[in-house]
Amino acid sequence: MARAQWPLQHGRPIIEIVLTLAQGAQKVTRRLLADTGAGAMHDPFDIVLDEVDCLMCGGKPSKMVPLGGSYSGTHPIYVIPIGIPSLGFRDSLFAVGVAAPPAGFDGIACFRFLNRFTYGNFGNANEFALET
Amino acid sequence: MATATSIQQLNRDLADKLVEEAKLDLPSWPLGKFVGIANGHVIVVSDDLDEIVSQLERAEPDPSRTFVVEPGRDYTKVCEIWRIS
Structure with a gap:
């Protein structure tokens, strides 16, 4: 069992991926708002990312998806390998590419992704954590 | 040689065709079964997305000439990302 925890950012829960x-294989870290209200368990995406990041990581295109709520209109989905080293997690995910992630964050970790783990503050009100 | 744009359109057209065909045989296309397409052709069918990615990279190193689709999925359904206040 592994756990990764991150301090709240702007008072909100985040994860780091x-x-x-694609060019040079450089690793970059992105901070995603952990949002259980983002999408449903059976929606076709795990995370929301700036579309520029999706393309810079060599994301493989997939279908467009219509969004509602914080985002409207249809948006492209990409398949992208991501990692959370402190969890020993590495997998290919579906990322919705948007023009503008939420202010102060690089994207959103949606419910479908969070639900792969045990998640919460585990008793520390100033942190958010994922546990395998 | 086909341009990247025309290859992308070929890939999208094939993906759309697979989604339409899957509607006629949904039990054969459960959610979580994916197809990897490159240069207008099916390269791999798998329920392992990492397998799809690695086979596509072997077949075509340019990601813009590839496409991944889940034929059993309804891509017309609106997905709600509730407002962040």
Whole structure:
């Protein structure tokens, strides 16, 4: 069992993921708002990312998806490998590419992704954590 | 040689065709079964997305010439991302 925890950012729960750039294989870290209200369990995406990041990581295109709520209109989905090193997690995910992630964050970790883990503050009100 | 744009359109057209065909045989296309397409052709069918990615990278290193689709999925359904206040 592994746990990764992150301090709240702007008073909100976040996770950090590692992306690999297609050019040069450089690793970059992105902070995603952990949002259980983002999408449903059976929606076709795990995370929301800036579309520029999706393309820089060599994301493989998939279908467009219509969004409602914080985002409207249809948006492209990409398949992107991501990692959370402190959890020993590495997998390919479906990322919705948007023009503007939420202010102060690099994207959103949606419910479908969070629900892969045990998640919460585990008793520390100033942190959010994922546990395998 | 086909341009990247025309390859992308070929890939999208094939993906749309697979989604339409899946509607006629849904039990054969459960959610979580994916198809990897490159240069207008099906390269791999798998329920392992990492397998799809690695086979596509072997077949075509340019990601813009590839496409991934889940034929059993309804891509017309609106997905709600509730407002962040």
